[in-house]
Amino acid sequence: MFSEINLDSHLHGNDRTKIGADILDERYDPQTVELKWQKRWAERNLFRTEADPAKKKFYCLEMFPYPSGKIHMGHVRNYAIGDVIARYKRMRGFNVIHPMGWDAFGMPAENAAIKEGIHPAKWTYENIAYMKKQLNRMGLSYDWDREVTTCSPEYYKWNQWFFLKMYEKGLAYRKSSFVNWCPSCATVLANEQVIDGACWRCDTAVIQKQLEQWFFRITNYAEDLLRACDGLKGWPEKVVLMQKHWIGKSEGLEADFRVDGTNDKIRIFTTRADTLFGATFVCIAPAHELAEKLVSDKKALNKIKEQYGKEDEKIGLFTGHYAINPANDEKIPIYIANFVLMEYGTGAIMSVPAHDQRDFEFAKKYDLPIREVIIPASNEPRATSHELTEAFEEDGILANSSSYSRLRSDVARAEIAKFIEKKGLGKKVVNYKLRDWGISRQRYWGTPIPIIYCAKCGAVPVPENELPVILPEDVKFTGTGGSPLKESEKFLNVPCPKCKGKARRETDTMDTFVDSSWYFIAYCLKNGTGDWGFGIGNKKNANPQPLNPKPIDYWMPVDQYIGGVEHAVLHLLYSRFFTRVIKDIGIMGFDEPFTNLLTQGMVCKETLKCPEHGWLFPEEVKEDKCTRCGKPVERGRVEKMSKSKKNVLDPDHLINRYGADTSRLFSLFAAPPERDLEWSDQGVDGSYRFLNRIWGIVYKYRCQKLKPNSSLVTRHSSLLLRKTHQTIKRVTNDIEREYHFNTAIAALMELVNDITSFEPKTDEDWKVFRFSIEALLLLLSPFSPHIAEELWETIGNKASILEQRWPSWDEDITKEDEIELVIQVNGKVKAKLLMPTGLSDEDIKQKALEEPKIKEATGHKAIKKVFVVKGKLVNIVIGD
RNA sequence: GCCGGAGUGGCGGAAUUGGUAGACGCAAGGGACUUAAAAUCCCUCGUCCGCGAGGUCGUGCCGGUUCGAGUCCGGCCUCCGGCACCA
Numbered sequence: 001m002f003s004e005i006n007l008d009s010h011l012h013g014n015d016r017t018k019i020g021a022d023i024l025d026e027r028y029d030p031q032t033v034e035l036k037w038q039k040r041w042a043e044r045n046l047f048r049t050e051a052d053p054a055k056k057k058f059y060c061l062e063m064f065p066y067p068s069g070k071i072h073m074g075h076v077r078n079y080a081i082g083d084v085i086a087r088y089k090r091m092r093g094f095n096v097i098h099p100m101g102w103d104a105f106g107m108p109a110e111n112a113a114i115k116e117g118i119h120p121a122k123w124t125y126e127n128i129a130y131m132k133k134q135l136n137r138m139g140l141s142y143d144w145d146r147e148v149t150t151c152s153p154e155y156y157k158w159n160q161w162f163f164l165k166m167y168e169k170g171l172a173y174r175k176s177s178f179v180n181w182c183p184s185c186a187t188v189l190a191n192e193q194v195i196d197g198a199c200w201r202c203d204t205a206v207i208q209k210q211l212e213q214w215f216f217r218i219t220n221y222a223e224d225l226l227r228a229c230d231g232l233k234g235w236p237e238k239v240v241l242m243q244k245h246w247i248g249k250s251e252g253l254e255a256d257f258r259v260d261g262t263n264d265k266i267r268i269f270t271t272r273a274d275t276l277f278g279a280t281f282v283c284i285a286p287a288h289e290l291a292e293k294l295v296s297d298k299k300a301l302n303k304i305k306e307q308y309g310k311e312d313e314k315i316g317l318f319t320g321h322y323a324i325n326p327a328n329d330e331k332i333p334i335y336i337a338n339f340v341l342m343e344y345g346t347g348a349i350m351s352v353p354a355h356d357q358r359d360f361e362f363a364k365k366y367d368l369p370i371r372e373v374i375i376p377a378s379n380e381p382r383a384t385s386h387e388l389t390e391a392f393e394e395d396g397i398l399a400n401s402s403s404y405s406r407l408r409s410d411v412a413r414a415e416i417a418k419f420i421e422k423k424g425l426g427k428k429v430v431n432y433k434l435r436d437w438g439i440s441r442q443r444y445w446g447t448p449i450p451i452i453y454c455a456k457c458g459a460v461p462v463p464e465n466e467l468p469v470i471l472p473e474d475v476k477f478t479g480t481g482g483s484p485l486k487e488s489e490k491f492l493n494v495p496c497p498k499c500k501g502k503a504r505r506e507t508d509t510m511d512t513f514v515d516s517s518w519y520f521i522a523y524c525l526k527n528g529t530g531d532w533g534f535g536i537g538n539k540k541n542a543n544p545q546p547l548n549p550k551p552i553d554y555w556m557p558v559d560q561y562i563g564g565v566e567h568a569v570l571h572l573l574y575s576r577f578f579t580r581v582i583k584d585i586g587i588m589g590f591d592e593p594f595t596n597l598l599t600q601g602m603v604c605k606e607t608l609k610c611p612e613h614g615w616l617f618p619e620e621v622k623e624d625k626c627t628r629c630g631k632p633v634e635r636g637r638v639e640k641m642s643k644s645k646k647n648v649l650d651p652d653h654l655i656n657r658y659g660a661d662t663s664r665l666f667s668l669f670a671a672p673p674e675r676d677l678e679w680s681d682q683g684v685d686g687s688y689r690f691l692n693r694i695w696g697i698v699y700k701y702r703c704q705k706l707k708p709n710s711s712l713v714t715r716h717s718s719l720l721l722r723k724t725h726q727t728i729k730r731v732t733n734d735i736e737r738e739y740h741f742n743t744a745i746a747a748l749m750e751l752v753n754d755i756t757s758f759e760p761k762t763d764e765d766w767k768v769f770r771f772s773i774e775a776l777l778l779l780l781s782p783f784s785p786h787i788a789e790e791l792w793e794t795i796g797n798k799a800s801i802l803e804q805r806w807p808s809w810d811e812d813i814t815k816e817d818e819i820e821l822v823i824q825v826n827g828k829v830k831a832k833l834l835m836p837t838g839l840s841d842e843d844i845k846q847k848a849l850e851e852p853k854i855k856e857a858t859g860h861k862a863i864k865k866v867f868v869v870k871g872k873l874v875n876i877v878i879g880d
Numbered sequence: 881g882c883c884g885g886a887g888u889g890g891c892g893g894a895a896u897u898g899g900u901a902g903a904c905g906c907a908a909g910g911g912a913c914u915u916a917a918a919a920u921c922c923c924u925c926g927u928c929c930g931c932g933a934g935g936u937c938g939u940g941c942c943g944g945u946u947c948g949a950g951u952c953c954g955g956c957c958u959c960c961g962g963c964a965c966c967a
Contacts, residue, residue, distance in 0.1 A: 238884060242962060245883070250966075270967060283967090311965065344966045351967085357881090358965055433966055565961080669905075670892060676960090678892060686905050689920095696920090733896080743894065746904035753904095822900045827948045829900055867947055869899055877947045 024794050028695035030659025034786040038139060046802055047141045049097050050527070051554040058094035059555050060086040061520055061594075063563030063571075064101045067127035068108055071134045073603040073641055073667075073679065074564065076651050080664040081600055081673050081739070082562045083140045087782035088735055090141075091806040097555050098141055099523035101148035102128050105156075105512045110445040114479035120445045121473060124151055134651065138660045139785050141802075145528045150515035155522065156447040157468035159514050162578070163450055164461050165585050171217045174459060177438060181209035186482045188442045213440040214449055214508065218577045222247055222432045224591075225576055234596030236674070239568045246569045248433025253417045254346060255426035257282055257323035260331055264290055266323055269345030269431060272355065273420070274412040277401035278373035279350035280363065282323045283316065283337035288347045291336055294319040307338040314339050314362050325350075326425045327416070328402065337362065345431055353391065360391040373400050374409060437574065439511040444475065444484045446509030454496035454503040463497050469505070483507050516571055517578035520593060524555040552588045561594040562673075568599065598739065601676035603667070605647040607636035615646040638678050649679060661784035662688045668741040668783055691787055693752055694780070698773065698791045701760075717768040720758050721813060724772040727751040728809040731779045745783060751776055770795070775807050822873035823848045825857045841868040848874040 025032075041047065051057075062082035065075055086098040102124075109120035128149065135142070148155055166172040180189040182199040189199060189206060198205055218225075226247045229240050252271035259266060266282055284291060286305040295301045300317050307315045316335040323334050339358060340349055353363035354372040363370050370388060374396040395409035404412045420426040440449065448469040450462035462469055472491045475484035485491055485507040496503035572594070579593040608616040610626035610633055620626065621633050641648045654663050666687040671677040727747050734744035755776065760769040773795065781788035781801045792801040816837060821844065823831040831853040835844065845866050848854060858878050867875040 339965050349967050682906055749904055872899055
């Protein structure tokens with residue numbers, strides 16, 4: 001009965017007196033308890049894990065933080081969720097790896113350097129030290145021996161090594177491309193740093209500047225990444241869908257339109273080859289190679305270039321030239337159009353205004369012909385002449401298309417493509433929205449790109465045995481003139497690795513997404529200090545041989561990844577890409593890094609706004625009035641916690657006031673993990689009360705001695721025993737069923753309610769009572785580990801609760817011996833009856849019909865049918 | 881515009897396969913203890929009607945399927961998220 005919990009040592013009277021171990025304070029003081037256990041866990045290094053092929057592993061991973069200075073409530077939630085999973089799996093007998101590290105390169109460190117004159121390294125490492133304290137104060141079960149810090153040379157050396165491998169394979173290459181450029185700061189900005197077309201720091205208008213940049217050829221993996229999406233069974237569908245859309249595969253046809261009177265051809269891309277006969281003009285992007293040649297009015301062309309990509313208006317410029325439609329040899333005008341993207345397809349399109357809404361709008365504006373070539377298949381009678389008000393974009397039946405008329409769109413697409421291919425005028429192609437990944441950043445605080453430029457030899461990779469290329473620390477931060485690396489003569493001037501002549505280093509650094517694309521693999525390799533196990537980087541073994549891949553093979557892939565949805569595309573896609581590349585390098589044997597993904601919701605809170613002073617902190621409001629001006633405060637919407645809206649909560653304050661156990665418990669109880677969580681100060685009080693009640697129960701019985709009485713099992717104690725088994729079952733199932741911690745905690749609260757009202761008297765009562773409390777503490781321990789440990793020890797257990805097995809339940813004991821049977825008449829509840837379980841359907845039916853209330857309800861009406869749902873209800877259907 | 885997701889008491893949320901709507905918690909109201917307050921404990925708590933027993937309506941709106949719908953189907957409305965001239 002008590003199979004999983006070893007109760008033997010507690011079943012005898014003299015042991016049970018240990019409940020009275022007089023070490024427990026009456027008052028629950030989370031600070032004392034939590035610091036005590038954090039110290040003990042650290043001293044025993046209990047969270048350290050080693051690869052052990054004899055044990056089943058579980059890799060639990062939370063997205064590592066950027067060391068911005070302090071953790072925020074989003075981290076608290078993320079890491080609380082991860083910690084419950086790690087602790088639960090550990091108790092289930094898995095060899096759990098649960099690592100943590102720092103996404104330590106990035107702009108804020110550099111901005112701090114510019115603004116406050118602190119070196120980015122100092123700033124970063126100080127932040128890491130503080131945040132690490134905060135995480136430990138939360139009682140998170142990390143194996144810190146595996147900690148990685150991406151700004152350390154021992155980490156970014158491998159970024160550089162991967163870069164070189166990719167360069168060898170042609171997966172890293174250089175090309176010219178447009179970037180967001182702030183002329184005032186003289187630097188490149190990421191997309192999210194451009195706010196309403198201006199620099200987020202100095203508000204200068206951002207321009208598009210052409211720069212030579214390094215790219216990773218992620219498009220080589222587009223098809224693989226897309227196809228493998230269907231295998232991501234453990235990911236939220238939403239995220240998989242977002243990835244699919246991002247990759248954006250479309251199949252179509254490329255076809256050449258000759259420029260009339262020249263030898264030039266315009267190659268267009270279309271997914272609608274069936275509408276080829278409806279093309280009435282051709283549009284090319286302003287940056288298309290033929291644009292300059294075809295347009296004589298350079299001023300007009302430049303104007304269009306300025307309007308490129310502006311969504312509000314479609315602007316076109318007639319080139320004065322005509323193209324020949326390869327299908328029917330028709331002469332149609334060529335336009336430069338601002339809405340045609342150079343980056344997608346061929347930078348040129350055929351325009352079919354009758355069947356494409358964008359072309360339709362353009363044709364209307366410039367008064368171009370609209371020719372219908374697709375008729376809806378529904379075959380509704382159509383007016384012979386009618387004014388089109390919008391394009392018909394669906395498939396249908398072809399018309400006005402020579403011999404293809406009357407074919408269905410899908411058939412015609414194939415036939416027309418065949419025709420074009422046969423004539424050598426084009427081919428079927430597949431296009432992706434996914435672009436190659438531009439990784440160059442004109443920034444200091446990142447991984448130096450290991451390339452040297454030589455006037456004679458061109459771009460030369462740094463030899464592997466010279467890695468890492470160290471980021472120099474003695475540089476000046478001015479905030480102007482671009483990367484400080486450009487001014488560092490020591491860094492800049494190097495001999496060419498090939499010809500030993502004068503050469504210069506690349507001064508761009510890598511996008512920080514490179515760092516986070518493989519850190520989960522780094523955790524496996526790292527185990528304290530020492531070699532990371534790739535087996536390269538020393539001169540004796542310049543030819544890299546993958547040594548000792550065992551830890552990766554053992555630990556990877558990640559069994560459960562937890563983080564915010566904001567990374568649904570970029571980080572997760574880059575990581576999938578990197579994993580494939582590393583596999584192709586030959587280091588490991590799998591291509592999907594994350595088996596299961598949990599995207600947790602945001603942490604939100606009510607906002608407060610004063611009509612005069614704007615957003616307010618809660619402490620700036622007294623009795624619904626602004627403390628500064630006395631004006632009534634508007635209680636705004638519940639929104640994601642953000643500093644700008646002042647609806648934030650500092651985890652330090654929270655933990656100082658309530659402790660880590662309460663903070664964790666509430667953030668897990670208030671909502672299921674994938675949903676947004678609305679923070680409620682009163683709700684936290686509720687969780688705190690709950691832990692206090694548990695403390696109170698154990699305290700109350702601390703001095704109780706066993707009073708031997710009868711050994712009869714009282715009804716009372718059998719009820720508590722059942723409730724305990726039911727709770728073990730519910731909590732286990734709720735955790736297993738997509739981590740529904742909120743309902744698991746609700747079940748624990750119910751059990752505590754029952755334990756509170758239970759007063760043990762008999763021998764058996766005490767046995768059950770103890771069993772219930774032990775079960776409660778074990779079930780509570782993943783959520784609120786410190787108090788669970790403390791009370792576990794108090795009731796006389798020597799070993800840490802961390803080393804206990806998760807309790808199991810006895811299905812027979814969970815079963816109720818009486819059920820409340822609902823009796824409905826025509827689907828409406830009329831009575832509820834207590835009945836013993838195990839009655840036959842016929843007996844149940846009889847009892848239901850005999851019930852006076854039911855007799856009353858049915859009256860003399862004919863009983864048409866009776867439905868019996870086992871253990872639930874009876875529905876009696878009567879006539880009118 | 882397109883693609884997702886969600887709408888349940890005063891609030892956060894439960895309801896696992898179509899079978900008692902509102903578990904658990906918060907807030908609120910009442911009571912006990914206390915000189916008093918806090919803390920704690922007990923009771924009430926979807927709506928409307930009724931002194932009561934009891935009944936009525938009720939899961940965004942309209943309709944459908946079913947003995948029975950928060951759950952399934954069709955059509956809307958609102959909110960949130962993602963993508964957004966990708967030819």
